[in-house]
Amino acid sequence: MVEGAVIGEVAERYGVRAALIGSWRRQLERQPVRAAGAKNAPQFAAVRVDRVSTEGVIEIDLESRCIRVRGIVDAAMLREVLAAAR
Numbered sequence: 564m565v566e567g568a569v570i571g572e573v574a575e576r577y578g579v580r581a582a583l584i585g586s587w588r589r590q591l592e593r594q595p596v597r598a599a600g601a602k603n604a605p606q607f608a609a610v611r612v613d614r615v616s617t618e619g620v621i622e623i624d625l626e627s628r629c630i631r632v633r634g635i636v637d638a639a640m641l642r643e644v645l646a647a648a649r
Contacts, residue, residue, distance in 0.1 A: 570588075619633060619634050619636065630644060630648055
């Protein structure tokens with residue numbers, strides 16, 4: 564959302580498809596305007612993939628703690644885990 568940013572360059576930098584970033588932007592633009600820092604304001608998190616694992620492990624390193632989820636994890640399960648971590 565930075566003025567002058569090129570979606571293709573951002574996608575390449577973070578190893579995602581440009582269409583995904585475009586989709587995120589459209590979703591964000593459709594949401595009601597919220598004050599910066601508002602409790603439910605959308606936020607992005609930096610994600611880094613260290614290695615590919617066949618074990619089915621998701622590890623999220625937060626400032627104050629680390630969340631590790633093992634096994635088969637779908638979107639609903641991950642949402643519950645992250646909501647509990649707040």
